[in-house]
Amino acid sequence: MTSTSISMDRLLFGDNQFFGINHMSEEKARTQQMRFQDTDAIMSVLDAAQDEGVRTFMCTTHDRMQEVCDRARTDPARYSQMKFFPCMPYAHKYANAITEGGFLGAVRQYLPETGLLDSVARGTSSLARKDIEGIATLLIDAELKMFRGLSTPVIWMQNVVVDLLSGLGFTEAFRIFADHVRTKYGAEPGFITMNLPRLLDDLDSVGVTNPLVCSNINKLGFRMSGGVEGYLDAIEKRPFRAVAMSVFASGALSPREAIEWTCSLPNLESIVFGASSRAHIASTVSLVDEYWPHEAVGRR
Template sequence: MEKIDKIVFGDNQFFGINHRSQDKAEELLKRFSDIKNIFEVYDNAFDCGINAVMLNSNDRAIEICDYFREHKDKYGNLAWYPSIPYPHKYADMVNELGIFPAINEVLFKGNSTMGVLGMMGKGAMAVFTKDAMKMMEMLIDVEFKIYRGLNVKVLFLLNPITDLILGYGIKEVFEHYCEYIRKKYKVIPGFITLNLPYLKAKLEEWGIEDVVICSAINKAGFNMFPSKEEYERVIAANDPTKYQLMAMSPLASGSISPKESFDYVNGLNLQSVVFGASSKGHIQSSMDLMNLKC
């Protein structure tokens, strides 16, 4: 399995996400309503030496990816770590349109004629054979179109989807997802979860290897289930040739100092950290503090 980037720049700050402060979240949302401010922060991150980006497939991701495609001569070496699908997008659409019109909107509207024909072929099979795996392929294809032409290294399933499927213990979905994106898109499968110990145990039980697992990992134990201690045990015993581990939320939404935060993750058997910041000073200071073992 190809090694992932040690430091990846996240996107929560661009979309008004702060798990501990609603005021801070609203401040960020207002600032980054002007997309020029987003690109300015990206340039600051790249100036500080970051060469990898995580981006979830919300509505603004299309505009962001369009910009990077249009300026590929400047940004062509970037590695991309997209996460799909964006659950709120689908939930809002189902609430507004109903389930079947929403499926039609997602799968067919806005695609080229050839793309529609190809998807309709898959769609017909999904309908007539009740093949849920084909429907999953269609949704992956729709989401991946956002990142076409970019250097995608890992494609993550977001934690609401990962943990839902994990809760039902559906081995076949995990297997098929990994096989499909490896073969069609030549990228590494990734899973974002709020329960790294349980997900890793199930993947090992099912014989699913060569994947990236991303989870909240921080000194405060924020969003680490069932416990920080269990995370530490599993991380210490991990074989990175089979499962590469990426820490998200290392700063626990600002509840602990950057030095404490990165001293903690630096001491773990981790292969990567994804973090977000909105100023060049904070990006550089975080970079200076990060020194992963692996």
């Protein structure tokens, strides 16, 4: 099973700042969550990113993303060049839905609008036969419902699920995900992990070759399970497409030091970063243009 190898932008814009996620400061996380309660505030930052030449939004399937997708659909002139990279599943969403309406209520809530009977049939037969593949594909379809009509050339499996499946040894799930994403959506599957070397072994074992993998990659080894050396060895020697996140080590590294080190790595595909202001976005774009000069990412 080979990668479709779509062309990736050098910089991808992440969404942690919009939903109160900060791995170093709970206070900063709360402040950001309050600031972005209004969808207008989110759209303002996304507009700034687009204006600075960053047109790929790597986002979770948080319920608030529905509002962002609706805005993008209603203003195609403004957002026609914007690509969405959904990251799924958003586990808290399902936990809350099951608590409020039970399992079947949660399934009904997130079923795609099209193919309803087919989805129900797959869900029912899956439960009866304990068919993991049927349940998995049903949930993928449910997660992607909010992105209908938008460009989603890469669809990611979130690290909370990737690393759980890896730990349980249920690596066949990666093949199921990859097959369904490619076949039904014509998209490339991506995998997010906190343990890059182990995941590469798992993907090799089920025939997912030259995979698109996003992991923490930074000079300090922040949240890099197994240590920096193991990651650097994998990036240099193993056939996969590396996307670096947490390159600033959640603020422990200066932007210049972090970007200079990251851009010096071999075989790096993209960097995903988050920012709350146009100034911070412009600064990151400028630094990447400086240290990745063969293909500037900023405004032409």
